[in-house]
Amino acid sequence: MSQILAVKPARGRIVHLHLPDYQPSTSRERSLKNKVAMCGHAIWPNGDPLVPYLPVPLREALEWTSLAPSVTDPRPTWSWCRPCIGHAVDVHGMQHAVLAEIAGGESS
Numbered sequence: 001m002s003q004i005l006a007v008k009p010a011r012g013r014i015v016h017l018h019l020p021d022y023q024p025s026t027s028r029e030r031s032l033k034n035k036v037a038m039c040g041h042a043i044w045p046n047g048d049p050l051v052p053y054l055p056v057p058l059r060e061a062l063e064w065t066s067l068a069p070s071v072t073d074p075r076p077t078w079s080w081c082r083p084c085i086g087h088a089v090d091v092h093g094m095q096h097a098v099l100a101e102i103a104g105g106e107s108s
Helices: 082-091 095-105
Strands: 005-008 016-017 055-059
Touching: 016 055, 082 095
Parallel strands: none
Antiparallel strands: 005 016, 005 055
C-alpha cells in the first residue's frame, strides 16, 4: 500500500491528504487523480503568483496541527480535511476500529 501524504495548504488552513493513484470513486476514471487530494480537492499550483501545494510524509505533518495560535504566532491553527480522513480510514480498513473507538468514548 502506498504512503498517504499530507498536503501543506497553499492558502487557507485545511490540510488535505493525498495517496498517489487513489480514486475516491469507481464511477469514472479521473485523469487528474495524482493532482487531487483524497477528497477530490485540487492540489495543483494555483493563484497569481502560482503557489504550489507541498506534499510531505503524514508523520511529519502531524506536528502542523499540534500548535495553537499564540501571541508570537497568531495565525489560525490548521485543521485536517474531514472527508480526506474518512477516505484514509476506508483505505486502511479501519472503519470498525474507528467507530468502536468513538462509541466507546461516548458518555451515556
